[in-house]
Amino acid sequence: MNVVSTSENGSAPVYREIAEEIRGRIRSGQYADGDRLPGENALMERYGIARATARQALSVLTNEGLAVAVRGSGIYVRLFRPLRRHGARRLSKENWGSGRAIWRTDSDTRGYEVEGLIVDEVVPEDHVLRALELPGASRVIRRSRRYLVDGRPVQSAVSHLPRALWEGDEDSESARRVRAHDSGPGGIYARLAEAGHAPARFTEEIRVRMPTPEEARDLTLFPGTPVLEMARTALTDDHRPVEFNEIVMDGSAYVLQYDFDA
């Protein structure tokens, strides 16, 4: 380990201080959703700063998704409060075991919709087979959909379940439900449990990247908005992967939270 020491004044640059002040006013409600923020000229006059500094202060807020620039008009407080997604809490057995939808357990009371649900059966891409520890040419039940909050698309998700889990059991209620539009109370995790494959542990992998043109369109992303890509694997207590879910989230719409013990 090579520690290089530098000593300098550690205070925040001016543009960050100004951004923090505006941020405080947004959080306190002094600037409300949809309000136009002071522009570069107003900030230059108010704080006695250069145009570049004013621009940087505003870009902090737009980068954070707290404000959005409307070309030729100005910068507006963003009409969307990020969704807080609790990693462990939302997937706890008490939730899906009691028949609740996973989405309902996020600390948010906003209405949501599921749109464009497609259920089909396919031989998936290689990385899906690997994640599910399936041999080549195995078939999976695939559930694809988008989620909307307040009418705004916030994520798309493609869930894969090994078809073999219901081998010889195709007429059961759980086999029928995992292929139905309505997967029933508690969703597919409850159905997996009924079929003897209850998820006991989850692994979530998070990557961040710019969207493909297709994703930008599907999630109606503002230019310059990255996506969060999540790959979730559900495992039984004997470590068998029973679901692999690929989720693409509007990066400006989410705060992910994970709580864990030391």
Add this chain to the structure above:
Amino acid sequence: MNVVSTSENGSAPVYREIAEEIRGRIRSGQYADGDRLPGENALMERYGIARATARQALSVLTNEGLAVAVRGSGIYVRLFRPLRRHGARRLSKENWGSGRAIWRTDSDTRGYEVEGLIVDEVVPEDHVLRALELPGASRVIRRSRRYLVDGRPVQSAVSHLPRALWEGDEDSESARRVRAHDSGPGGIYARLAEAGHAPARFTEEIRVRMPTPEEARDLTLFPGTPVLEMARTALTDDHRPVEFNEIVMDGSAYVLQYDFDA
């Protein structure tokens, strides 16, 4: 909940299939770090596709950080394998309790450096005071630094510790060490434990956004690379926040992994 059903062929678009094939060749080592990938013309000829499709296939790989476009030259396999960061495992008490550095516990054997460490004492910004549940004008010990892997800056981190934790105990070894460049075996979590404030639980919040110009420079980010912003709070077993760490990561350099029980 409003489920709108659409039925269509659910197979992956051609550009994703081509991207998957090239990705497979990168992962198998057929294309190695630094190799030039086939360009748009080569892909058009090889697969009989349109230029737009070839471009989309390549943009999937650059968006994923598996390849990087060098203007006027071509697209190259990226010379950097993402770091896998295990949320819970790396912060387990067995690690810092046994004197190991947190970084050593990531599943990666690459060398790392800490650069530009600054330790100072300040009254921090309001959101830091809130996170640490401190009254206004409270002072914190602040440790700022960058981490480099294989000489490449991958994250900057600013850790804040309430100064009051060492009130009346300023001459102790742990008080001295949290202000020193070398915080000693096990780092500041071991020092907090020695002072009677052992972290028992962590909360990590993850946001994603485009970098500020300053961050893009400090982390030497390629244009169009988002950052992961992590805010971590360490809590004692009686729920007192004892550290608040703000981390900005090169989004193309990391995969975050969280494992948790159902």
